Amino acid sequence: MTRGRAVLAVRVAVLAGCVLLLEILCRIGVINPLTVIPPSDMVASMIEHVGSGDLDDNMIQTFSTIATAFVLAVALGTASGALLHRSSRLRDVVDPLLASYYSVPTFIFYPLLVALFALGKTPLVVLGVLSATPAVMMSTLAGLDGVPRVLLKLARAQRLGPGRTFCWIVLPAALPRLFTGFKLALSYALIGVIAGEFLLSATGLGYAISFAYQSFDNRAMYGLMLFVLLVAVVANGCLYSWEGRLARRRAGR
Template sequence: MSSAPPDSAAAPAAETVPIERTWWERRGGTVTVALSRLALVVVLLAVWEWSAERWFDITFTSKPSAIWTRLIEWHQDGVLWANTWVTLEEIVLGFVLGSAAGALAGFLLASAPRVYRVLDPFVMALYSIPKVALAPLFIVWFGIGTNMKVLLAAATVFFLVFLNTAAGVREVDRGLVDAVRLMGGTKRDIALKVILPSSMTGMLTGLKVAVPYALIGAVIGELVASNRGLGYLINDAAAQFDTAGVFATLVVLSVIAALLNLVVGLFDRWVGRWKPLEART
């Protein structure tokens, strides 16, 4: 009688063969998007330059070549970098301070549902106040120095990060929390190993949304009362009817916003390494 073959004689499992992709197959989509963006910018600038003196009065619209000339002039006499550094310092400090306070407050308050329900209408009332209306009050409290602009930017950022972090905490899967409790997890385990990682998506969304508002808070403070910074440059250029100078300052602010968004995006990727690949896109 023949006996069944031993397990060791079973057919070996099929091996997984890695798919070899070319550089273009891996990076082609990203390169195409980047080139498309560059082409769009070039076309828009070319149309603007060509039509500025034909269709529009350059006194009001300026043109890319004049804006570039103004940036070169400010670079050569040091005005650009001195004022950019002042505004950049205010933006970064305000963003970090407001984000840290908003994330911490959102996590702690949303983890205590009853406390959050009590404070929610007051938080929304404060959030609804236009931040430009706070500038005169902040001047009275903190003067016209750097502290006023930093705190105004932080106040603008705080509510966005707070609300998004709190929403992330409140949307945590309660079944997962109950499962950790059944396995003997403590409140500390639940907070650090379940709620905190699950709420990161909301917090990161708040950080991304808050980047332009940090710029808005700092520049509003400079527009209201300042003798340096990019907001001061905008005021000074507008007072002299220097449209090219106003646009040049807006270009610098756009570059700062893009760089800050890039940093937040890199932080998002670093924090989200634990997520499945399809959840990172």
């Protein structure tokens, strides 16, 4: 067994052990069912609510909003990071702001976004973009900073144009750091959109979770929470898998 598979097996075993322990504690009454329901009931509730079709519109609303925010954050963050990397003076101004950006909760801007764009999908997209873009910018800067100078000298020696230098030299060298930013962007976009729906929205999975919470419907609430968690894990797993394939291709395996 390779080291990576061994680490994955340990992670799965630890997670399964924690889930089993929670199941036992809930079943024997150590944990109050009004606080947390057994994991098996969460799975049953998730299958029931997702399979019923009643949440189809909410799922489409939430996942399309997250996807839009993620794509915009990746595009804006990558372009902005590349621009900052080319301008040292501008970077000196922006770097402190990026370093302290996440100390300010972006959710506080949601009422302002509603006032500017009215209720609907647009404020949630903007909130997701505001949450995710700085992570992409920082990873882009780190990736471009990490490109070996010798590779750039080699590109000049081979008389490669800017476009070929970027596609053949800079992008492959910076890609590992870029993927780190992409994974963070997906997480931040999901958090921003779900939180926005939870607080000030009348549609989406965040709203459905909030409605179940306010209705004291723990079974529905935990089922929907589990569904969102699984979707996030699967989406990040796809990015990890894609990143691994690119790394193996670079290594010639």
